[in-house]
Amino acid sequence: MRVVVPFDATNPKTRLAPFLGADERDALARRMLGDVLASVDALDATVEVVSTAPVGLDPLFDHVSVTADDRPLDAVVDDAVADTVRRAREPLVVVMADLALATPAALARLVDTEGDVVLVPGRGAGTNALVVRTPAFRTDFHGASFLDHRRAASDVGATVEMVDSFRLSTDVDEPADLVEAFVHGGDRTREWLTARFELDVERGGRVSLARRPGGTD
């Protein structure tokens, strides 16, 4: 089993601006990547970060290979399907780098789910993670990709399963998502967020994050 973690090292998390500055978005994206890799580590798998630009990882992840590849995500993943599923006849697992709530248990549920294609929906009909066990499957990560992936799997006669996990369905793209990472996220992400933010409990609305007076810049 091979796990690919796509990472945008160039201009990560643009939809968190202007809530977070560019340096903050970069730092948070790396914290979330670290938390994802720490959880992926518990799987018995070869792990590869495919980054839009070269990126250094914590020495803890020395065994993880990093490939710089600035092509669109569809091309990267389709090539990985060809390499892994067609040629090596192993399952390919794709886990997005911003799943700050991922845990070993949630990822174990993902890879233990049978099916030619196993999908984890993201918020807004996106796709946050998938397992591909048939070489005929092609990805399309634009727009309502969960629906597109479900259709693409059906079109090639593949069986499709969905994994029901709040932890894996929560990607951190928009300011409102930061609350989930603050409350339920991995250690690296939570440490970074709690140094800078606190919960803001507004009457009648959902809880959000607010800058902590005297918090880390």
Next chain:
Amino acid sequence: MRVVVPFDATNPKTRLAPFLGADERDALARRMLGDVLASVDALDATVEVVSTAPVGLDPLFDHVSVTADDRPLDAVVDDAVADTVRRAREPLVVVMADLALATPAALARLVDTEGDVVLVPGRGAGTNALVVRTPAFRTDFHGASFLDHRRAASDVGATVEMVDSFRLSTDVDEPADLVEAFVHGGDRTREWLTARFELDVERGGRVSLARRPGGTD
């Protein structure tokens, strides 16, 4: 086992205004309640809707009792804990009426999870569902209720477990949540939404819903 489904029949889903008019919010809230009851039906449980005002249910749910009780949610649930857990020595399950994505399988995972208190977080650190098996537990549904409930359970020496389910963690409170109900929701909710809305795939942002030209009023 007793399942309580609290329902706001008075002015439901205020945070969906102005995206939906008052009549629409009322209709959608009833559709979601129907989907929740249909999924709850698969559990071997006594089911009760506790509504802020009298509400009629589909004849399909003739076996579900409806109680009108306009007290705050904390008082309603704490009384249900006393009746069910302390007196009848049965587990009490609370499932919010806006969990349009709930399925029998997701609810089965909830009630099969061991623990004195079992929590399902909602978006923004809320609480979407819980199982109470200790009479000492008191609820507090305001603000970051997931954190408060976890603390309240610890304070009385209760074991706490969390259920990791996208379907149960997705409550439909804000316009952005409607996409999840549109894509993954139960039949009643999806039928109502698809007659009025379509997916709006905006470049670079999350997918949202837009009024369908010629859709049902």
